[in-house]
Every structure is written in C-alpha cells, then in structure tokens.
Amino acid sequence: MHILLVEDDTSLAAALCKALRQKNYAVNTVATGREALHVIRTEKPDMTILDLGLPDMDGIEVLKKARHSQPEIQILILTARSGTEEKITGLDSGADDYLAKPFEVDELLARLRVLERRLGSAKTSLVAVGDVVLDTTTNMVSMSGQNVELSRREYSLLRSLMENVGRVQTRSVLENRLYSWGEEVSSNALEVHIHNLRKKLGSDFIKTVRGVGYRVNQL
Structure with missing residues (x-):
C-alpha cells in the first residue's frame, strides 16, 4: 500500500x-x-x-x-x-x-x-481467496487454518494482490507499494518475492500475466 x-x-x-x-x-x-x-x-x-x-x-x-x-x-x-x-x-x-x-x-x-477497506475488493479486515486468509488488522496470513510466516514485503505484496483479486497488478504498481523513494531495488526483487510466496502458498496461487504483471484469481 x-x-x-x-x-x-x-x-x-x-x-x-x-x-x-x-x-x-x-x-x-x-x-x-x-x-x-x-x-x-x-x-x-x-x-x-x-x-x-x-x-x-x-x-x-x-x-x-x-x-x-x-x-x-x-x-x-x-x-x-x-x-x-x-x-x-x-x-x-x-x-x-x-x-x-x-x-x-x-x-x-x-x-x-x-x-x-474502500480500496480494491476488500470490504472487511479479512481478505479470503480459497484457503488463504489475510487479516489486515493483525497483518497475519493463514492457509487452511495454519499461520504462514511472511516477511514484511511478502505480506505487502500478497495483500496488494489479494485486495485486487482478479485484477492484474503491473510490476510498477507493485514496486511502488513495496518500496519508498530512495530505496535500492534489485532488478529481480519482485520476482524473488513472488517465488517465495509461491513456495509458501502453492505454485498456482499467483498467476503471471506475461509482459504485464501478476494476478490472484478468485478460487
């Protein structure tokens, strides 16, 4: 955000x-x-x-x-x-x-x-996509009832995708939500975060839209 x-x-x-x-x-x-x-x-x-x-x-x-x-x-x-x-x-x-x-x-x-909660598709503090639930009040994520440990940026990235479920988020939009001005960002930083999230949530949870960005689909 x-x-x-x-x-x-x-x-x-x-x-x-x-x-x-x-x-x-x-x-x-x-x-x-x-x-x-x-x-x-x-x-x-x-x-x-x-x-x-x-x-x-x-x-x-x-x-x-x-x-x-x-x-x-x-x-x-x-x-x-x-x-x-x-x-x-x-x-x-x-x-x-x-x-x-x-x-x-x-x-x-x-x-x-x-x-x-007025932004994106989120209407409450809980954002659920399939078995994955993100709580914007506690900054906690669970999958099938089990807590999933995420880094600060992994959480922010997942939140941006889940709150805009079904919508493609471009690389530049996601990077703006993850990094402040002046922060050094490696060229593959976003891909690394996506890779880590897929390892923790399943390889099919985050979809790549080639040449555009990433998307989470409603399951």
Missing part, C-alpha cells in the same frame, strides 16, 4: 514514516502543496495524508486539486485546525477523513485501515 505523506514538520514526518513503515506501508513524503500535487498526478498513491498548514499553498486548495486530478484516491486530513467549521470545510472539499493534531498513532492507523 503506497501512502503519500504531505507534512512540512520534518520531525513529525519522520516519526510518522517510521510508524507507517513498521506497519508494512510504503511511504513517501513531501513538504509542500506543489510537490504533493505533482506526485499525486504522476505516481497515483493509494492514499494521501495531507496537512492543511503547508508553507506554499492552503491545504484545502491542495485537497480540491488532488480530488479533481485523482477522484479515486483516499485522502485523510491531518491538521491543527480542530474546529467544527474547519472539519466540515475539509470533508465538503473532498477529504475522506479528518484527524486533528495532536493525535495517537494508533488512531491514525485505525483510520487508515478504514480507508483501505
């Missing part, structure tokens, strides 16, 4: 990136509205966490332009503007949720899980 964090407070941004990456999110961060809009238009993150108090333009303007550019993107506002009027303005301008500063990271994570 690819998140864009738009936050000009560098210490807060660093702390949030660390917390989100520990929960298997790929997170990229920018500090201005113009940078945010460029990334949203060109890289299409799954979700955006947007601070309204940006140095170069008002966050509400960024929100409106982001919503116009990518109508399907999930946007959560983070802001010190905690009044009811500001909340209504944000939601009316296209935000999917609103979290006032200061806040607990656990609450942010819970709200992100709600937004995630």
Whole structure:
C-alpha cells in the first residue's frame, strides 16, 4: 500500500514514516502543496495524508486539486485546525477523513485501515481467496487454518494482490507499494518475492500475466 505523506514538520514526518513503515506501508513524503500535487498526478498513491498548514499553498486548495486530478484516491486530513467549521470545510472539499493534531498513532492507523477497506475488493479486515486468509488488522496470513510466516514485503505484496483479486497488478504498481523513494531495488526483487510466496502458498496461487504483471484469481 503506497501512502503519500504531505507534512512540512520534518520531525513529525519522520516519526510518522517510521510508524507507517513498521506497519508494512510504503511511504513517501513531501513538504509542500506543489510537490504533493505533482506526485499525486504522476505516481497515483493509494492514499494521501495531507496537512492543511503547508508553507506554499492552503491545504484545502491542495485537497480540491488532488480530488479533481485523482477522484479515486483516499485522502485523510491531518491538521491543527480542530474546529467544527474547519472539519466540515475539509470533508465538503473532498477529504475522506479528518484527524486533528495532536493525535495517537494508533488512531491514525485505525483510520487508515478504514480507508483501505474502500480500496480494491476488500470490504472487511479479512481478505479470503480459497484457503488463504489475510487479516489486515493483525497483518497475519493463514492457509487452511495454519499461520504462514511472511516477511514484511511478502505480506505487502500478497495483500496488494489479494485486495485486487482478479485484477492484474503491473510490476510498477507493485514496486511502488513495496518500496519508498530512495530505496535500492534489485532488478529481480519482485520476482524473488513472488517465488517465495509461491513456495509458501502453492505454485498456482499467483498467476503471471506475461509482459504485464501478476494476478490472484478468485478460487
């Protein structure tokens, strides 16, 4: 899951990136509205966490332009503007949720899980395909009732495929959800993760769509 964090407070941004990456999110961060809009238009993150108090333009303007550019993107506002009027303005301008500063990271994570369930085909915290069940709340995977041990990136890759069951996920989309900016990625890293998942879940669970990407079919 690819998140864009738009936050000009560098210490807060660093702390949030660390917390989100520990929960298997790929997170990229920018500090201005113009940078945010460029990334949203060109890289299409799954979700955006947007601070309204940006140095170069008002966050509400960024929100409106982001919503116009990518109508399907999930946007959560983070802001010190905690009044009811500001909340209504944000939601009316296209935000999917609103979290006032200061806040607990656990609450942010819970709200992100709600937004995630609006993406792809997942409607609850449990995503099941055949005998494989993925729990987005606990980050656990089981097969035929037995827990399956996965690495952080194996889990993220499997989640992206299972939440979009029946849909082909391209290589670039999957890599964007697995890796943040600046991370070194070997040319065969994705194939290695796919290979490991097939060893653990069965060779036929993940299908290769030659020249396009990968897909999990509903069994």
